[in-house]
Amino acid sequence: MRFVDIPAPGGPEALILAEGPAPEPQPGEVLIRVAAAGINRPDVRQRQGSYPPPPGASPVPGLEVAGTVVAVGAGIDWPAVGDEVCALTPGGGYAELCRAPAAHCLPIPEGLDLIAAAALPETFFTVWYNLFMRAGLKTGERVLIHAGTSGIGTVALQLAAAFGAIPYATAAGAEKCQACRDLGAVAAIDRTRENFETALPGLTEGAKVDVVLDIVGGDYVAKNLRLLATHGRLTQVSFIKPSEVTVDAKLLMTKCLTWTGSTLRPRSLEEKAEIARQLRAQVWPLLESGRVKPLVNATFPLEEVAEAHRLMESDRHIGKIVLTVTG
Structure with missing residues (x-):
């Protein structure tokens, strides 16, 4: 699969496209074919070397994705293979395939496409x-x-x-x-x-x-x-x-x-699962009604991830920046 690598900390040019084996979902996890991935300030800090991933997390940047579940680990009732979801991830989002805890996945709100949904989880x-x-x-x-x-x-x-x-x-x-x-x-x-x-x-x-x-x-x-x-x-x-x-x-x-x-990334699996439950109950209806919506300012293909980071650092954008990964 293709993914974004950071061989050494640096500016946006430190982000390079690489090829590697697909990750495998562990118990309680799903594997998502990533259609789109949101870009966030912690990704910039990770690229600069000041925000290393927590133990056990993927070194690939990217904390939120949207796409289709292609495999599931043991012990999962939802989501199932074929379901479209958006997910909060501990890392690994800038890739064609990404692991995520099933409890941190949410359904795509009715009326939103996968690009808009990729802008939801982290924020x-x-x-x-x-x-x-x-x-x-x-x-x-x-x-x-x-x-x-x-x-x-x-x-x-x-x-x-x-x-x-x-x-x-x-x-x-x-x-x-x-x-x-x-x-x-x-x-x-x-x-x-x-x-x-x-x-x-x-x-x-x-x-x-x-x-x-x-x-x-x-x-x-x-x-x-x-x-x-x-x-x-x-x-x-x-x-x-x-x-x-x-x-x-x-x-x-x-x-x-x-x-x-707080810093969200090192919070426990249980804490983040509880946030997901509350969002689904109290905020997802607002998204589906159109009362609240993600604001996507710009999209970039995975190959132009460096340009996406340059826009993030320029502070010219209003709302979210999203990488498009697979069709």
Whole structure:
């Protein structure tokens, strides 16, 4: 089979197309013929050498796929050979064939094709786990979502609005701010023109926010904590800026704040299976009704994976970037 290899860490040119044997599904796993694979920031970090796969995971990058099940391991009731699924994977997605835990597979939502479905697992698992399971976002609460046009941001804005929260966003430039409003933000702050910490109170009539979803880090963290209301929650899902930050920790005590976060890839099989169950019950109906949808900005064939990574690093895209793998 064809797959993307990283012989040595580096820039996008470090990604090369290679040939190798097909993986075999282990007990509890399925083998998927990959039609499409989503690209995510952790893939970029893995290529750069700062995010190695966990023990036992494929060294091939790619954390989400959509395609057709072609083989199943022992002990599986669903999915079956021939079923079309999308799946969260611990690695191996940039390939013609990919193993995935059966419990981390989800059916293709009615009305979506395999390319759109490949943009679902990583971001929807991440947002649901962090924004709803960990931060406990509730109807009527104000939530600030940074990088609103990223893959994470576009999903978080839609889900927050769909579940009755009041979302605000930050983004870079007028076009991206308008995209945030189109996705459900009641207001968007252009980070290239304004300091979000001073701009947000003017949009909320001085009210603090209940939840912040942050993928930026750095100096954003201290600002996030200051913007939170009493009993507010900051959930950290990534660090584009440095992860070593200086904050006034007294705020955690005086405002009874919660600062939490997670990295999805090393979570246990059981934790990720529970996220999948909740998504299927609570979010998949929204996808099938069209109330929520993945935003695919661009697709690239597997042979142009380096160009796909260059677009990811350019930060010009709005939404997801997807590799097309097999027909």
